Each structure stands twice: as structure tokens, then as C-alpha cells.
Amino acid sequence: MNSPKALRISVAFLYSLFVVRPGYASLGGLSLRLLHLQDSRLGRYRRFPRTVVYALALLVSGSALTSVGLAAEENASRLLSNWGQWRGPLATGEAPTAKPPIRWSEEKNLRWKVEIPGRGNASPIIWNDQVFVSTAIAPPAADSDFVVEPNEAVRFVVMALDRATGKVRWENTVREAVPHEGLHVHSTWASSSPVTDGEVLIVSFGSHGIYAFDLSGKKLWEVDLGDMTVRNAFGEGASPALHGETVVINWDHEGNSFIVALDRQTGKERWRQARDEPTSWATPLIVEASLGQGGAQVVVNGTHRIRAYDLESGKMLWSTGGMTVNAIPTPVSADGVAYVMSGFRGNALKAIDLGKAQGEFSEGEGIRWQFDRDTPYVPSPLLYRNTLYMLKHNKGILTAFDATTGNVLFGPERLESIDAVYASPVAANGHLYIAGRDGTMVVLKAGRELEVVATNKLDDGFDASPALVDGEILLRGRKHLYCIAED
Numbered sequence: 055m056n057s058p059k060a061l062r063i064s065v066a067f068l069y070s071l072f073v074v075r076p077g078y079a080s081l082g083g084l085s086l087r088l089l090h091l092q093d094s095r096l097g098r099y100r101r102f103p104r105t106v107v108y109a110l111a112l113l114v115s116g117s118a119l120t121s122v123g124l125a126a127e128e129n130a131s132r133l134l135s136n137w138g139q140w141r142g143p144l145a146t147g148e149a150p151t152a153k154p155p156i157r158w159s160e161e162k163n164l165r166w167k168v169e170i171p172g173r174g175n176a177s178p179i180i181w182n183d184q185v186f187v188s189t190a191i192a193p194p195a196a197d198s199d200f201v202v203e204p205n206e207a208v209r210f211v212v213m214a215l216d217r218a219t220g221k222v223r224w225e226n227t228v229r230e231a232v233p234h235e236g237l238h239v240h241s242t243w244a245s246s247s248p249v250t251d252g253e254v255l256i257v258s259f260g261s262h263g264i265y266a267f268d269l270s271g272k273k274l275w276e277v278d279l280g281d282m283t284v285r286n287a288f289g290e291g292a293s294p295a296l297h298g299e300t301v302v303i304n305w306d307h308e309g310n311s312f313i314v315a316l317d318r319q320t321g322k323e324r325w326r327q328a329r330d331e332p333t334s335w336a337t338p339l340i341v342e343a344s345l346g347q348g349g350a351q352v353v354v355n356g357t358h359r360i361r362a363y364d365l366e367s368g369k370m371l372w373s374t375g376g377m378t379v380n381a382i383p384t385p386v387s388a389d390g391v392a393y394v395m396s397g398f399r400g401n402a403l404k405a406i407d408l409g410k411a412q413g414e415f416s417e418g419e420g421i422r423w424q425f426d427r428d429t430p431y432v433p434s435p436l437l438y439r440n441t442l443y444m445l446k447h448n449k450g451i452l453t454a455f456d457a458t459t460g461n462v463l464f465g466p467e468r469l470e471s472i473d474a475v476y477a478s479p480v481a482a483n484g485h486l487y488i489a490g491r492d493g494t495m496v497v498l499k500a501g502r503e504l505e506v507v508a509t510n511k512l513d514d515g516f517d518a519s520p521a522l523v524d525g526e527i528l529l530r531g532r533k534h535l536y537c538i539a540e541d
Contacts, residue, residue: 132252137180137521137528140247140293142480145339146386147436149522152482156497157508158527158538165526165539166220172211174244175291175476177519178528178535181250184223184269185215185528187535188257190243201287204233208243210259214271217526220537224271229262234281237289240476240517245291247337247518249301254318256301260290264303266321275321279314282307285333285380295352297340300324300365302352306334313338313354315368325368331356334381340365341387341408351408353392355381360394360404362411372411374420376402383430384478386437388457391422393437397429397447405460423460428453434519438481438500445475450490452504463502471509472496476517489516489529512536 134143135151142149155163172191179186191209195202209230214223233243246258254274255267261281266274282290284307295302301316311331315324336355343351350365357380359373378400385394387408395403405422412420428446436443441463442455450472453465472490479488485507486498493512499505514531521528527538 135524136182136252137178137523138251139179139249139296140177140337140519141384141386141434141478142522144388146388146438147434147478147480148438149480149482151524152522153525154482154487154522154527155525155538155540156485158510158512160513163538163541165537167534167536168215168220169533170213170530170535172209172244173242173532174530175242175517176244176293176530177247178521178530179248179250179255180217180521180523180528181252181269183217185217185535186248186250186255187213187215187530188244188246188248188259189213190259192243200239201236202239203236207232210244210262212248212255212257212265212267214269215535217537220535226267226271226273228257228265228273228276229259231262234261235284236287237284238287241289241291243289245289247293249294249296251296254296256294256296256318258294258303264294264301264316264321266318274319277316277321279303279305283309288333291335291382293337295338295340297350297365302338302340302365304334304336304338304354306331306356308333313352313363313368315365327363327368327370329356329361331358332379336381337384339385339387339392341392343408353385353387353394353408355383355385355394355396357381357396360406362408372420373414374404374406374411374416376404376416376424378402380431382432383434386435386442388437388440391457393435393442393457395429395435395444397431401426401429403429403444405457425455425460428466432476434478436479436481436486438486441500441502443479443486445479445488448475449473450475450488452488454502454504464504467504469496469506478519480520480522482522487520487522487527489520491515491517493531495520495529
């Protein structure tokens with residue numbers, strides 16, 4: 055049993071045995087990083103030195119573990135090949151197994167295009183043969199340059215579409231109510247993206263409820279966390295995070311802010327921690343600690359402090375300051391480092407060493423490197439092939455860093471065909487995809503220099519982030535949902 059596949063199977067078993075906590079829905083959890091990679095790439099994941107991986111794998115390899123390891127590899131492969139959360143299977147913006155098209159239009163490489171009723175900035179979520187979207191259906195609002203005030207009831211809806219045809223498989227109206235406050239003219243009452251592990255679908259409409267479904271559309275539970283008071287009535291937007299048996303919701307607003315963990319199967323509260331934070335829109339990032347350094351931790355962006363909590367207990371593990379107001383970008387992480395940034399009325403980027411971050415700190419060993427220019431306001435960063443990409447404010451201006459050293463590889467450089475951007479960049483098969491608000495989407499070659507490969511235009515505008523699966527791109531426009539695939 056000394057083949058590369060056998061080694062990967064044994065690694066899967068070891069990781070699930072020593073790192074992943076009992077009771078997780080998917081055996082292996084985030085060990086999918088190891089399972090997908092070929093042996094030649096194992097070395098870049100510092101949590102497992104290659105010699106240790108090989109030695110331990112050989113020690114435990116044998117027929118008794120083969121079936122367990124195969125199950126772990128199968129589960130990990132399934133996680134990698136779907137888009138179960140809004141920043142993709144690795145929570146970095148990367149689709150590691152996808153090979154989507156690089157050129158398309160309304161006439162070329164368009165598999166289907168369907169109108170989605172209502173409005174929603176929530177990104178589409180994909181699992182096997184279904185695409186999940188949330189939307190808020192309301193009468194047309196009065197014209198406004200800033201805040202839309204609610205005047206009639208809004209219908210909050212979850213939909214599942216057939217991935218092959220775009221036809222609706224099921225639709226569930228979870229609530230119909232007049233919102234308690236308005237929202238920014240560019241926002242929607244369905245801006246939080248769903249999340250699924252292939253068994254349970256979690257959908258947040260914020261002040262209008264948190265809901266869980268099975269993938270056939272049966273509602274499992276719902277939780278009402280109260281009403282948010284959002285800064286300037288900009289609207290709500292943080293998405294739920296799901297890890298194992300725990301759902302994490304960040305609830306930063308102008309009232310009593312908190313972060314709460316719910317049981318995946320029942321919705322019952324596991325823990326809650328108060329947060330001294332004004333309104334933020336950042337989705338929590340859940341990362342596994344390195345071997346021997348404890349369990350998973352929840353990293354949350356914030357105006358006053360970036361904080362990490364123990365996923366199991368809710369205990370705060372560390373915090374550091376330095377972000378701007380209106381913290382929106384969701385952190386990304388790889389190789390034991392979390393990259394956190396914000397860019398409204400200031401600029402801040404910190405690369406935080408998760409193995410050394412302890413207590414309250416501002417400098418020293420907890421910070422690998424930092425940067426104070428050209429950071430994003432709304433779009434989250436992309437971490438791909440050890441390169442960190444970010445857009446400046448809400449503009450088509452791109453900067454790339456060596457993720458390890460913080461050295462600028464290029465930028466800030468303007469993408470000539472893109473002006474305004476809210477969607478977060480994504481990547482697959484050696485290419486970056488950046489969607490503009492006007493319906494233009496550029497495809498770049500990943501690397502140390504900015505190289506535009508293609509510029510594509512559709513008859514819609516895009517504020518939701520794209521989802522990449524296999525040979526497809528799912529694009530949520532203001533009116534339509536597109537499936538882009540080779541003809």
C-alpha cells in the first residue's frame with residue numbers, strides 16, 4: 055500500500071483522527087486541502103511536513119484503514135468539487151477542480167439564463183445538481199439616491215434550481231413582512247449568501263430569520279435573533295458560516311452586537327459572545343488550527359478589533375486592532391496565516407500568524423506583514439497559488455502580493471474595462487475572474503504580472519460574487535441567473 059493514492063488515504067485518516075473533532079458531518083473536514091493535492095504539493099502546507107506525512111501514512115497504512123480513508127477522500131473530493139459557501143470550498147475564492155470557460159456572451163457559451171424574481175445580492179450556492187439562491191420579492195421602491203425606505207411587505211424566498219436546465223425544483227417563502235428599516239439603494243433584503251455541507255442548507259435573512267432546510271426543501275428549523283439597527287440603514291449582509299455541526303452568525307450593528315453559534319441540526323444556541331463593535335458586514339472565517347494547537351477558530355473582521363474565537367466554546371482566543379470603519383471584506387486563510395483587510399475611510403491589511411497570535415496584540419510575532427494602501431471597501435480578497443489579490447475600494451484596480459512575504463508583485467493596476475466592483479474575485483484553472491457592476495467580466499491569467507486574457511459582457515449587472523464548478527460559471531445578476539459553460 056505504498057502508492058501515492060494509498061498515502062493520501064492514510065493522510066486523510068490521520069487528519070480526521072487527530073485534528074477533526076468527533077461529530078463533524080463530513081469526515082476529514084478541512085483535510086480536503088491535503089486530499090486534493092498531489093504529493094508534490096503537500097510540502098506547501100506547513101502543518102504537515104512531508105517527511106512526517108509520509109512516515110505516519112506508512113505506519114498506519116493497511117487494509118483496516120482503507121475503507122475509512124476512501125470515505126474521507128470521497129467526502130473531501132465532494133467538498134472540493136462543489137461551491138457550498140460564497141467564497142468557495144476553501145473559503146479563499148478558489149475552485150480547485152473547476153475548469154470554467156474564459157470567453158462567453160449572450161450568444162456564446164451560455165447554457166441557460168433564467169429570471170429570478172425580486173432582488174438579491176446573495177451569491178449562488180452549488181451542490182451536485184442543484185443551485186440555491188435567496189431573494190427578496192417586493193413591489194418597486196420609490197426612486198432614491200441613497201436609502202430605500204420600506205413601504206409594503208417583502209416576501210423572503212429560498213429557491214433551488216436544476217443545475218442542468220435552470221428550472222425551479224423547489225421554492226419556499228419563509229416570511230412575509232414589512233422590513234423594520236430601509237437599506238442602501240445598491241443593497242437588497244437578500245444579501246447574505248446561503249451555505250451548505252451537502253446535507254443541510256443554511257439561509258440567513260438577518261433580522262428576518264435564520265433558516266435550515268434539507269436539500270429537498272423541507273424546513274428543519276428557524277431562529278429569530280431580533281432586529282438589527284444598521285449604520286445609516288445601509289442594509290444587512292454578513293453570511294452564515296458552517297463548520298461540522300456548528301453554524302456561526304456575526305451580528306454587528308448599532309445595538310448590542312454579538313457573535314452566536316447554533317447547532318446545525320436543531321438551531322439551538324451553543325454559545326454567544328458580546329462584541330464591542332459597530333455595524334460590520336464581514337462573514338466569519340472558520341479555520342482549523344495547526345496540528346497540536348487546538349481546534350478550529352472563528353476569525354471575524356471588525357472596526358475596533360479583529361478577533362478569533364474557539365469554535366467549540368466561544369472563548370475569545372486573540373484580538374488585534376487596525377481596521378477601518380464599515381468592515382466588510384471577509385478574511386481568507388492558508389498555511390496558518392489569515393489575511394484581514396478593510397478600506398473605507400482608510401486602508402488596512404494584516405497578515406496574522408494564527409499559530410503565534412495570542413491575547414491582545416498589535417505588533418510582534420502575531421503579525422507576519424501588513425499594508426496600508428489600496429485595500430477594498432466591499433469586495434473580499436482572493437487567495438490563489440500563494441498570491442493574495444485585492445481590489446482598491448470598489449474599483450477595477452488590482453494589486454497582487456506574495457502571500458508569504460507581503461512583497462507587491464504588481465499593482466495597483468487598472469482593469470481598463472471595469473469601473474465599479476462589488477463582487478469578490480474568484481479563480482480556477484490558472485485564471486482569475488472579476489465581475490463589474492455593469493455586466494463586464496474580465497478574465498486574467500494568474501501570475502506575477504497583470505495579463506488580461508478575455509473581456510466578456512452580458513446584458514445584466516453583477517453585484518453578487520460568481521460561483522465556479524466543473525466547467526461552469528454561475529452568475530447572479532440583478533435580474534437573471536446565468537450558467538456559463540462551453541457550447
